[in-house]
Amino acid sequence: MRKVLAVALKEMRQASRDPLTLALLLGIPAAMLLLYGYALNFDVRHVALAVQDRDGSAGSRELIASFTNSTYFDRAADLPAGSDLDGVLERRLARAVLVIPENYARDLDEGRRARVQLLLDGADANTATTVLGTSSAVVADANTAILRKALPDQQLRTSRVIDYEPRAWYNPELKSTQFLVPGLIGFILMLTSVLSTALSVVREKERGTMEQLRVTSLRPAELILGKTLPYLGIALVAMGIILLVARALFAVQVRGPLLDLFATTLLYLFGALGFGLLISSFADSQAIAFQVGSVFATLPAIFLSGFIFPIRSMPRLLQWLTYAFPTRYFLVILRGIILKGASLAPYRRDLLFLTIYAGVIFGLAWFRLTRKAD
C-alpha cells in the first residue's frame, strides 16, 4: 500500500506540475457542459412567424394570438395580401408563414370548415418537425376553444368524452438541457478518465521510466492502483464541477440520493479507467493511445449511449451494439437519479451490467499489465 501511495503521490505531483493538463482535466468538463448545454439545445422557441391575415377579423386575430401567446412563435412580420410568400422563407425573414384566408371567421360562424395554411422552412428538418408539432398543438387548442364557444353547454358536456391532458413528468417543460446533462456527464467522465490513465501509462513507456519501474520491486498491481486512484479522484472532482455548473446555469438539480449517484459513478469510472489501462497495454505512443481512446471510448459514449440519439430509434444492429458500452447503462441510472429523483433500486439490471463491464475490462487490463516479461 505504501508503494501504491508513492506512485499516486508521484502522479499527483506530475499532474500539478503540468497545470495545463490539470486545468484541462478539470476545466474541460465544465467548458463542454457550457458548450453542449447551449449548443445542443433542441428546444424550439421563439420561432419567427410571418402572418398574412387576409381575413382581418376578430376570429383570425384570435388564432394569431394563440400562436404568439404560446411563446413558441414570435410575430416577425405582417404580410399584405398577394405578397411573395416564398421570398419570405427564402430570405429567412421568418421560419414559418401563417396564412389565414378571407372568410375564415365567416366560415367558422356558419359552421363550415375553415382553412388555414402554414408554410414551413424545411431546410432544417429537426426544427421543422418540432415547429410542425407545436403549431399542430396550437391549432388543436384553438379548435377546442372555438368548439366550446360555439356549442351549448349540455352538448359540450357530452362531447367531452376524452379529456386528453398530456403531462411530461420529471422534465415538465421538456427542456433538452435537463436531458443532456446526464449524457454529458457520462461522455465527459469517459473521455477524461480513459485518456488520462492511458496517456499517463504510455508516457512512461515512451520516456523509458516504465522499464525503470519494472526492475524495481514495485508490483504491477501496485503500479496499476497507484496510477488509477489519482485519476479516479480527479474525475470525481470533475463530476462535482459539472453538477455545480449544471445547477447554476441550467437549473439541473440532483433529485435522487447523492450516495447512489456517487456509487454508480465510481463503478462507471472503474470501467473507464480500466479501459484506459487496457489501451495503455497495447499502445506504444501517446498519439496512438489518444486515437484509440477517442474512437473506442468517447465516440460510443456520444453515439451509442442514448446521449443524443435515442437508442430506440436506432437500427437494430446499432441497438445491439449499445449493450457493449457502459455509458448506455450509466445514463439510464443517471437520468433516473438526477431527473426522477430515483434511488438505485429500480436499476438493478443496469447496475449489474455496469458491474460486469467494469469487472471484465479492469480484469483484462490487469491481466495484460501484470503478465510476465516476454
Add this chain to the structure above:
Amino acid sequence: MAAVETRHLSKSFGAFRAVDDLTIAVEEGEVFGLLGSNGAGKSTVIRMICGLLAPSGGTALVEGVDVARDPEEVKRRIGYMTQRFSLYEDLTVRQNLRFFGGVYGLRGVILDQRQAWAVSQAGLEGKEDLMTRSLPGGWKQRLALACAVLHRPKVLFLDEPTGGVDPISRRSFWNLIDKMAEEGVTIIVTTHYLDEAEHCRRIALMHAGRLISMGTVSQLKQVFAGRAVIEVSCPRLFEALDLFERDEDVLEASLFGSRLHLVVPDAGTGQRRALELLQRSGNVPARVEPIVPSLEDVFIHTIETEEASRTRGEQKPTEKAGSRVQRGVP
C-alpha cells in the same frame, strides 16, 4: 557462489539471434564489463538478467536466485540504470529520490538516511529542489545512479551508463562506481567506450550475440603474444591501408582515426617492412613505431579473427575479413 551467473542464455527475436548461448559467471564485488559494438547483444543480456526480457533459452541467476522462477526476489537485490537516465524530468531531484525510495518500500528515517547518502554520493547537495529537466547530463546521470542504488542493491547493472556525458563527468562517475565495488557491490556494465573497460576487473567481449573472449584486460591482450602492433602515420592513409592489406607480411591492418595499426609477426622486421613499402609508393613523410596494444587493438583483432573464422567456411579463404574497421567501434 557467483553473484551473477548465466547458463547457455539465449534470446531470439524471430530469426534474429540477439544472444547466442552465453555462459558467464561474475564474482561478488567484481566490476564486470560487457563489451561489444552496437547490436552485439550486451543490453539484451542485461535485460534478461534483470527480468525485463524472458530468455528464449538458458537460465540467469542472481545470487543463486533464478530470474525466471522468482523475479521479485531478484529485483529486490538489483539496481539498474540505463543510458537514458530514466528519471521523471518533471519532478525535482528530491521528488525523484523520494519516489524511487517509496517504490523500493523505503520509508521514514531509513528513507531520509538513504536519500541524504545518495545526494552526497552524487554530489547533488543543495540541488534537491531543482527540476530534473534543468540538470546537465552528468548530474542527471549521477541522480539516476543515486535512484538506482537507494535500496542498497547487491548487484548493480549499468547499461551504457555514460552515453552522452562529458569526459569529466564520466571520470567522476567511474570514481563512484569503483567506490561501490570496494564496498562489495557487484557491478555489471556495458559500454563501448574502451577506456572505460580498463576500469573493469574482467571483460566479456561480445560479437553478434556470442561471447568471443573473456578475461582480465592483460589476459585479453595476450592474443598478441608472439606478435606485435605497430602504428603508422602517413599522408595518404587509405592508399596505405590498401597497400598493407595486400602485403603478405602484414597480418592485419586497420584504421585508427588518423593512423593505421598493423599487426605483424615481429616488431623490428615489421617496422622496416612498413617504412620500405611507404617510401616505395612515395607516401611520405611517414612515421612507423611499435606500440603497446590497447584494448581497442584487442577488440578489433578478436572480432576480425572471429569474423574471418566464420566467413572462412563460406567465402574465399584468402580474404582478410573486415579489416577496414573504424576506430572506436561506434
